[in-house]
Amino acid sequence: MIAESVATAVITVIIGVAVYALSQIVSKFVIEPIHKQDEIRGEISHSLAFYANVYGNPGSSTSKHSEATDKFREQACLLASKTRLIRKYGFFSAIGLVPCAQNVQKACGNLIGLSNCINKTGSSTQNVQWAEEIRKLLRI
Secondary structure (H helix, E strand, O other): OHHHHHHHHHHHHHHHHHHHHHHHHHHHHHHHHHHHHHHHHHHHHHHHHHOHHHHOOOOOOOHHHHHHHHHHHHHHHHHHHHHHOOOOHHHHHHOOOOOOHHHHHHHHHHHHHHHHHOOOOOOHHHHHHHHHHHHHHHOO
């Protein structure tokens, strides 16, 4: 009788530890990387709205233009790096948890393009198109 109680307690502890370990693995290798990508997508959404007056009126060399240039370039790099952290990306993309890899790559290119053209006179139409495409590609 006591042996059965001890065996039950040991099995319960082993199962509890296994469930905890599995949940930590899923959290660290699946949930956190996807959450980090979601955070940068949110920051990009914010920047596209916040700097709309800047990329919509390119050609000036104000501190806001310089700030926006650096911000979009940084966010393109962060988006690419956070996306690389997500293991089995194709699976998560197929079930709709994350944007497809090709769309992320295009969005990064558009962010770099936007960054490059903020100070170019006459590129407002292209800049606005890039911003809209980034929103669609990243589903923001």
